[in-house]
Amino acid sequence: MTHVPAREEALALLHEYTQTESLRHHALSVEASMRAFARARGEDEDLYGAVGLLHDMDYERWPDPAAHTLHAAEIIRARGWAEALVLAVLGHNEKAPRDTLLARALVALDELSGFVVACALVRPGKNVGTLEPRSVLKKMKDKAFARQVDREGIRRGAEELGVPLEELCALVIGAQRGIAPTLGLSTDAPPAV
Numbered sequence: 001m002t003h004v005p006a007r008e009e010a011l012a013l014l015h016e017y018t019q020t021e022s023l024r025h026h027a028l029s030v031e032a033s034m035r036a037f038a039r040a041r042g043e044d045e046d047l048y049g050a051v052g053l054l055h056d057m058d059y060e061r062w063p064d065p066a067a068h069t070l071h072a073a074e075i076i077r078a079r080g081w082a083e084a085l086v087l088a089v090l091g092h093n094e095k096a097p098r099d100t101l102l103a104r105a106l107v108a109l110d111e112l113s114g115f116v117v118a119c120a121l122v123r124p125g126k127n128v129g130t131l132e133p134r135s136v137l138k139k140m141k142d143k144a145f146a147r148q149v150d151r152e153g154i155r156r157g158a159e160e161l162g163v164p165l166e167e168l169c170a171l172v173i174g175a176q177r178g179i180a181p182t183l184g185l186s187t188d189a190p191p192a193v
């Protein structure tokens with residue numbers, strides 16, 4: 001039987017393989033972005049959310065980028081979960097084909113979700129509530145900021161999805177606002193001047 005796992009099942013699997021709070025937060029961040037994208041496109045939110053939660057679930061045990069998606073896919077497949085979930089997680093590997101919207105969405109939203117959170121963390125009050133897409137795009141030009149983020153991968157991901165980067169930034173910012181307290185961020189409105 002193949003099925004899309006309930007969020008609780010996917011979250012339990014994430015916690016079984018992922019111990020660090022920062023990687024768990026990243027998974028929640030990507031989950032929120034994937035769900036927002038699915039909602040905007042009329043796709044299966046639970047499937048997209050599960051992909052967001054589980055895409056890096058095996059990274060702590062197998063950090064080699066070429067291998068870690070293989071282990072996650074094997075673990076997910078052994079549970080009898082949807083093959084679309086398995087293929088999207090595999091598509092997270094640079095060498096794998098990304099021939100589905102789901103796989104392309106993961107690649108586009110993974111790095112961008114982390115980058116948006118990084119942008120919010122350096123704002124006064126860690127405020128994602130006042131973060132705008134143009135601020136994210138400006139930070140992308142600053143190579144010293146969050147230098148581990150693959151900016152070219154973000155651009156390529158948006159192109160593969162056929163979504164303007166500014167629009168994708170807005171979607172991700174909105175998704176992060178929805179889970180801000182979980183990520184240690186605020187959504188406070190700016191003070192009146």
